[in-house]
Amino acid sequence: MSTLKTVVWPRVILFGDSITQFSFQANGWGADVAHRLARKCDVVNRGLSGYNSRWAKLLLPRLLDTTSSADNNIAAVTVFFGANDCALQDKNPQQHIPLEEYSENLRAITGLLSSAGVPADRVIFITPPPLHEPAWEKECILKGHPLNRLNSAAGQYAEACVQVAGQCGAAALDLWTLMQKDGQDYTVYLSDGLHLSQKGNQFVALHLWGLLESRVADLPFILPYWGDVDAESPESSLLGDQ
Numbered sequence: 001m002s003t004l005k006t007v008v009w010p011r012v013i014l015f016g017d018s019i020t021q022f023s024f025q026a027n028g029w030g031a032d033v034a035h036r037l038a039r040k041c042d043v044v045n046r047g048l049s050g051y052n053s054r055w056a057k058l059l060l061p062r063l064l065d066t067t068s069s070a071d072n073n074i075a076a077v078t079v080f081f082g083a084n085d086c087a088l089q090d091k092n093p094q095q096h097i098p099l100e101e102y103s104e105n106l107r108a109i110t111g112l113l114s115s116a117g118v119p120a121d122r123v124i125f126i127t128p129p130p131l132h133e134p135a136w137e138k139e140c141i142l143k144g145h146p147l148n149r150l151n152s153a154a155g156q157y158a159e160a161c162v163q164v165a166g167q168c169g170a171a172a173l174d175l176w177t178l179m180q181k182d183g184q185d186y187t188v189y190l191s192d193g194l195h196l197s198q199k200g201n202q203f204v205a206l207h208l209w210g211l212l213e214s215r216v217a218d219l220p221f222i223l224p225y226w227g228d229v230d231a232e233s234p235e236s237s238l239l240g241d242q
Contacts, residue, residue, distance in 0.1 A: 004239060007222065007223065008073060009040075009041050009042045009073075009222060010040070010041040010042070010073045010074070010075045010219055011041055011042045011043075011044050011073065011074050011075065012033065012037060012041055012042070012043045012044070012074075012075050012076045012077070012078075012212070012216065013044045013046055013063075013074060013076075013077045013078070014030050014033070014043065014044065014045050014046060014047060014077075014078050014080070015046045015047075015056065015060070015063070015077055015078060015079050015080070015109075016046075016047050016048070016056075016078065016079065016080030016081055016126070017047060017048060017049060017050065017051050017052070017080065017081055017083055017084055018047065018048075018049035018050060018083075018195065019047070019080060019083060019129070019195060019196060020045065020046070020047030020048075020078070020080050021045065021047030021048060021049045022047065022049075022195065022196070023045065023047060023201070023204075024045050027198050027201055027202070028201050029196070029201045029202075029204040029205040029208060030043065030045055030047075032201070032202075032205035032209075033205065033208065033209070033212065036209065037216060037219075039221050039222050039223070040216065040219040040220070040221060040222060041075055041216065041219055046063055047080075050084060050095065051081070051084065052081060052084040052085045052095050052096075052097045053081040053082070053085050053097055053101075053102050053105035053106060053109070054085075054097050054101065054105055056079075056081055056105070056109060057105045057108045057109055057112070060109060060112050060113075061112060064112070064113075064116040074116075074117065074118050074122065075122065075215060075216050075219060076122045076123070076124065076212055076215045076216060077113055077118055077122060077123050077124070078123075078124045078125075078126055078208070078212075079106065079109055079110075079123060079124070079125050079126065079170075080125075080126040081102075081105075081106070081128075082102065082127060082128035082154070082157040082158065082161055083128040083129070083131075083149075083154070083194060084097075085097035085102045085128075085157055086102075086128060086149060086150075086153045086154045086156070086157040087148050087149050088148050088149060088150065088153065091145070091146055091147070091148035092145075092148040092149075099156055099157060099160055102157055102160060102161075103160045103163070103164050106125065106160075106161060106164040106165075106168075107164055107167070107168060110123060110164075110168045110170060119169075120168045120169035120170045121169060121170070121171075121215075122215055123165075123168070123170040123171070124170065124171045124172070124173060124208070124211050124212065124215075125161050125162070125164065125165040125170055125171070125172045125173070126161075126172075126173045126175060126204075126208070127157070127158035127161040127162060127172065127173065127174045127175050127176050127177075128154045128157055128158055128161075128175065128176060129154070129175040129176060129179055129186075129189065129190065129194075129196065129200065130151050130154060130155070130175075130176050130179050130180050130186045130189075130190075131149050131150065131151040131153075131154045131190075131193060131194055132151070132186070132187045132190050132193040132194075133147060133149075133150060133151055133193065134193070135187070135190065135192055135193030136149060136192065136193030136194050137193070138192075138193070139192050139193060139194070149194065154176055155176050158174060158175070158176035158177065159176075161174075162174050171211045173204075173207055173208055173211060175203075175204065175207075178203075178207060179200075179203065188200075189203050223238070224237050224238070
């Protein structure tokens with residue numbers, strides 16, 4: 001009896017904090033990517049709400065099984081941390097990560113991905129978006145806390161993220177800069193001053209696809225188009241090498 005060959009989908013991994021975790025919600029940027037890549041690869045959400053780059057660096061080896069053939073077939077990885085790292089140390093010490101360490105953590109993540117078979121040219125760093133302080137302050141007060149983030153600090157971490165990407169040979173999507181370009185009203189991209197609104201998700205999806213498309217352009221359509229299946233002998237169409 002012949003052994004059937006398992007169909008293995010390549011993977012695109014979305015690794016980040018809550019902005020990534022929430023990206024599979026209706027109209028989310030991750031859902032948009034998954035829709036675009038249906039029948040070409042699996043888009044895997046590894047967003048972890050509240051996490052920072054220090055925790056991400058520690059955890060990443062547990063998320064990559066290098067003994068699995070599926071894990072060795074990674075088409076691209078997005079790395080989207082910084083919104084929690086940039087929390088003010090005196091107001092939110094649990095999530096805050098010093099700027100220099102943030103940069104080192106991103107470099108370490110690139111190295112861990114490389115050791116798992118994902119070269120830097122398949123990695124896309126995404127900077128934290130801008131922060132609308134009045135809106136986020138309302139959220140903080142509702143939870144009994146003072147304002148714990150500043151847009152200027154988010155900008156410093158965004159700049160560091162872009163610099164590390166350039167040094168490592170990875171791509172960078174600089175949301176902090178793009179969303180404020182030409183003095184536009186960036187608040188429309190945020191739902192609560194920090195997380196993305198529907199427009200913000202659309203913005204990320206559009207600009208991310210511009211970087212991701214070239215990295216997945218050569219992925220084939222997996223399994224035959226239904227109209228190409230031999231109705232008289234579907235086995236010949238469906239149980240082949242593809």
